[in-house]
Amino acid sequence: MAALTTIGFDADDTLWQNEQFFRLTEERFVALLGGHGEAAEISGRLLEAEKRNLGFYGFGIKGFVLSMIETAIEITRGQVSASVIDEILAAGREMAAHPVETLPHVTETLAALAGRYRLVLITKGDLFDQERKLAQSGLGDWFEAVEIVSDKRAETYARIFARHGDGAGRAMMVGNSLKSDIVPALEAGAWAVHVPHDLTWALEHAEEPTQAERYRRIADLGALPALLEHIDSPHRSRRLLLEE
Template structure:
């Protein structure tokens, strides 16, 4: 295998916290609807709505809020009040304005890698929200390119590599989602580093791929340099 010249980073829950804020909003949703249904049942209905609506709304806060409103209408037999709908909309606005919280070792890792590698941000979700997060993160100077995809699959990754004139054999992708950041990247022939987050959205769950010389798992980004060296020396 060739030495790695380009490193792609996922954004949400790889560079900064994301899922935790969705969980807090979902907890508030359960309190608002507690007179109509149990929290577990509400969570199941919301997840079904999110899965159903991905093709319409895509990933991100806006689709999440619309799915909550749809679920609220369903579980209340259309009796949900306007004030509750307004609280859900307000919760969405709060999420879209929430300050960025970087995960440990992010800035020091990017500082270490940027001088000798092409660094890309490869994420998915709402374009405006991801642009906001990147601007507020203070990490923009480290990236040679930013790709905000509607979804992450083998085809979309191959499109990224083509746009940046990259050979997959020289690319490493780093992320917290097996489904979005690891499995489709390995299918292109690139290498991947899995960094589990601890909170992963149910629709991002996937089975760990079989052991491969093109895949590594690390507990946090402070171990990325060692993983990179191991790939380059294998």
């Protein structure tokens, strides 16, 4: 088994907080439309709109805001007021302007791995928003490459790890989404490490691939360096024998 040379990191809810701001905005949206239905119904209609619109608007705040407006029009049967639309737009602007909050153990883990592996940031979503968050996070210098993609599929990882590394077979993907970060990376032939987040968008759920040989799960990013030492130990042992 070839030694690992490249590690890909997801961004949202892996390196910094993201979903919590969507949840808070959704609560605000549901309250705005509280006179037109139950909270669960409004949230369900919003999720359906988001699902329909992914192919048109992609992932991120802009698509979320447009889906909220669409849902408001549907639920009110076209009677939504201009003031409600204005509040939805204001909520979207507040999300886009919110300071970036990095998650625990991020900086020290990237510092420990930089130089030993090629670190690549692989994130999906709106280009402008993802670039803003990366710049505000102060984490950009740790990465040798940044890839902002429209979606994450097996071919996405195969292409990125071939471009910035030695192929998927010698790469690892680290992230919080089983659907986007883990399953397609495994399908591409890479290692995949799941770092669960307390909040994960419903459309990012997938069955945990517990039987996959290259799948691992850790509680937080602070456990990643030790995991890599364990995975890479056979290669280190072989190198020591050759040096002797």
